[in-house]
Amino acid sequence: MGEFIQFTLNGLMAGTIYALIAVGIVSVFKATKVVNFAHGYIIMFGAYFYFTFSVIVPGAEWAPDWLQSWEPAWMVAMKADLPMFSPMGAVLDWLSNLPRILLGLTGAVICNALLGLLIERTLMRPLIGQSTFAMIMITVGLISVMSGTKGLIWTADAEFVPHIAPNTPIRLNLFDTPIFLFGADLVNVAVALLLFGAIVAMVRYTKSGVAIRATAEDQSTAYSMGISVPRVFSRAWVLAATTGAIAGAILATRNGVSPSLGLFGFSVLAIVLMGGLDSYVGVFIAALTVGFLEAMAQWQFGGEFAEVVPYIAVLIVILIRPHGLFGQKEVERI
Amino acid sequence: MKQTRRTFIATGAAATAALGMPTILRAQPSEYVIGASLPLTGPFATAGQLVAPAFTLAEKLINDEGGIGGTPIRFVTEDSGYIPQNALANYQRALATEGDALVAYFGDSTGFMKLVAPELTGDQARLMGSTSFASELANPATNPYQYLAGPSYQDQFDILLQNIKDAGGSNVAFIFSNTEFGRDPIEHGKMRAEELGIEVVLEESTKPQGADIPTHVTKLAQSGAEYAILQGYVTGVWPQLIGGARQFGLPTQFMGTFWGMEKLIADRVTAEAGPFLDGYQGVMPYRYFYDREDAPRYQLFAEAAKEMFAGTPLENYMSTWTLQTMCALEIAIKALRDTVEGGNEPTPDNLAAALSEITDWDTGGFFGGPVTMADNKIGTGRVYQYSTESGLFTPTSDWFTV
Numbered sequence: 097m098g099e100f101i102q103f104t105l106n107g108l109m110a111g112t113i114y115a116l117i118a119v120g121i122v123s124v125f126k127a128t129k130v131v132n133f134a135h136g137y138i139i140m141f142g143a144y145f146y147f148t149f150s151v152i153v154p155g156a157e158w159a160p161d162w163l164q165s166w167e168p169a170w171m172v173a174m175k176a177d178l179p180m181f182s183p184m185g186a187v188l189d190w191l192s193n194l195p196r197i198l199l200g201l202t203g204a205v206i207c208n209a210l211l212g213l214l215i216e217r218t219l220m221r222p223l224i225g226q227s228t229f230a231m232i233m234i235t236v237g238l239i240s241v242m243s244g245t246k247g248l249i250w251t252a253d254a255e256f257v258p259h260i261a262p263n264t265p266i267r268l269n270l271f272d273t274p275i276f277l278f279g280a281d282l283v284n285v286a287v288a289l290l291l292f293g294a295i296v297a298m299v300r301y302t303k304s305g306v307a308i309r310a311t312a313e314d315q316s317t318a319y320s321m322g323i324s325v326p327r328v329f330s331r332a333w334v335l336a337a338t339t340g341a342i343a344g345a346i347l348a349t350r351n352g353v354s355p356s357l358g359l360f361g362f363s364v365l366a367i368v369l370m371g372g373l374d375s376y377v378g379v380f381i382a383a384l385t386v387g388f389l390e391a392m393a394q395w396q397f398g399g400e401f402a403e404v405v406p407y408i409a410v411l412i413v414i415l416i417r418p419h420g421l422f423g424q425k426e427v428e429r430i
Numbered sequence: 431m432k433q434t435r436r437t438f439i440a441t442g443a444a445a446t447a448a449l450g451m452p453t454i455l456r457a458q459p460s461e462y463v464i465g466a467s468l469p470l471t472g473p474f475a476t477a478g479q480l481v482a483p484a485f486t487l488a489e490k491l492i493n494d495e496g497g498i499g500g501t502p503i504r505f506v507t508e509d510s511g512y513i514p515q516n517a518l519a520n521y522q523r524a525l526a527t528e529g530d531a532l533v534a535y536f537g538d539s540t541g542f543m544k545l546v547a548p549e550l551t552g553d554q555a556r557l558m559g560s561t562s563f564a565s566e567l568a569n570p571a572t573n574p575y576q577y578l579a580g581p582s583y584q585d586q587f588d589i590l591l592q593n594i595k596d597a598g599g600s601n602v603a604f605i606f607s608n609t610e611f612g613r614d615p616i617e618h619g620k621m622r623a624e625e626l627g628i629e630v631v632l633e634e635s636t637k638p639q640g641a642d643i644p645t646h647v648t649k650l651a652q653s654g655a656e657y658a659i660l661q662g663y664v665t666g667v668w669p670q671l672i673g674g675a676r677q678f679g680l681p682t683q684f685m686g687t688f689w690g691m692e693k694l695i696a697d698r699v700t701a702e703a704g705p706f707l708d709g710y711q712g713v714m715p716y717r718y719f720y721d722r723e724d725a726p727r728y729q730l731f732a733e734a735a736k737e738m739f740a741g742t743p744l745e746n747y748m749s750t751w752t753l754q755t756m757c758a759l760e761i762a763i764k765a766l767r768d769t770v771e772g773g774n775e776p777t778p779d780n781l782a783a784a785l786s787e788i789t790d791w792d793t794g795g796f797f798g799g800p801v802t803m804a805d806n807k808i809g810t811g812r813v814y815q816y817s818t819e820s821g822l823f824t825p826t827s828d829w830f831t832v
Contacts, residue, residue, distance in 0.1 A: 106642075109644070252476070254667070267678075273652070274652065281644055347640070351640040351643055352667070355639070356637070394649075398633065399635030
């Protein structure tokens, strides 16, 4: 039972991060009807921007020492008395990394927002009014462009980045089984939930959100009602790119920075299809389900199955409900 | 038959033609060529770019030593992007352009070595070393022209498991990437562990990159493993796994195989993430480059590198990956020299025969002592331990030969 709880928690924590990734795909789809196949690569860029601003820039010769590692006298004194890898040591390590973590997050969010804006302005906007299929194909082409560009800017090596929260170990005993949790993972989950909730609330209750929903319903009508559809498109892409930057940073802290982060987008795309392309709630449930199934498969059958079992479930759901768990059924009138 | 002047001349001409034919067909080339595919771009570009200068260095040293029986050697390297099909195309191009002068080839991956293996027949065959330690390749019956420049991954597991046994260990976890590279020694390792009375308490397969570290660390923690052997990684996953385990205060002793034993990676991880690789152990077939007091060949490399690579990282340190390439080239050169100096043509079959006859060879310090090529591999290595304070891997065991 204890092990079941352990893997359920692991799965749900992974699921919330999938949900944060998925929110970008849903936001773009809701506003523009474009399924962004390149979203994983936007996340990968977010992770590499975080790496750039939290590791490369602070390590540069011209950067002040405190940016790389802020260690006032009191902290040095405290660290000296602590054993290696102690919980308090983890908190102090995080504190000394805080300047570069903040720089990393700020840099990643700004750069990714600019990236989202660039994609929308140069690749999507010229196609407004054209077939959605053409726009989707552009996102497919974007995968190669972004993958190649990444290779030109950064190395292909797996790199370390600082955790965005103290990675204090948490140990519990449940049903005579030790339960292990990482402190940083709990904070990651909280950040992901907060962001997810804020975006859903924004789409539901703010003017911008109403504009997104109206555009999603019918672009022409939205235009005639005075909504600037291009601006809605921009906002959706910027929203997807900025949440992608945070998701990328979180993924980088959990799994390291590597080109494989781009592939997460494909897994999450399956989750989005399972939940319903235009349903935040559906996607949230699907993300938690896939996270849970992955953890269970990992626990019971091992790593090879963890990559297969959840997606079989996704396929089954799509076969039964082609528009996803909570997706809006499209009725084509001829 | 009556011997007339006419039949005598005809017979003489035929005999001369028959004797002279091999010389005409396989004339002594003005130079020997060794081709190579390297991952200068792609996921292992860092390793490829560190290895590439080794060819320049090897070419200079070998030619300064008189080449192969007086004939100079030339290396031809091309980028593969770590894509086996690209490497195969490079090999075929080298065969077409260099012809018989191409006497050996260096591949960049297990994938390429397996892909090219069926092609290595007749005119298309060449002696072939690589970056791979895949156990399947060490089989002269099926892969007569291919060799490993050290122990196979299965041998490396044997060395580690023996070391665990010698240290009084009773259980072990195997953590490996879900790739051919990762899975290679697992079944063999389980059998060997059983023979040694070591219980395998966890077999954990992970993604080769971007693995879910918290879940894997949790499983390791719950397994209660005293030792964990990591297999199938190069720059990623293994340091994160160790980092996660250390943060949880797990006492597990981590061990790696060749590709997880590079000092440059361990130093970088220490600089970026802290000292959690302290005490990490693993098997290395070769001495590290800084341990060259008893390695005259390394001393020669160091002198040449100081001059040739001044101002680059290679000036003072040669990575384990570069050493592996240098060792593979030295083996090819040894087989070539033994063949040519024995008065034989450097045909693939003659070279393969020379390869299998390498016995008690003094490599000049790559290995702990004289080595023998058995089953197209050199099954020797020892266990090293990393210290974050010194930034060095130092030996913790004697040399094992398996």
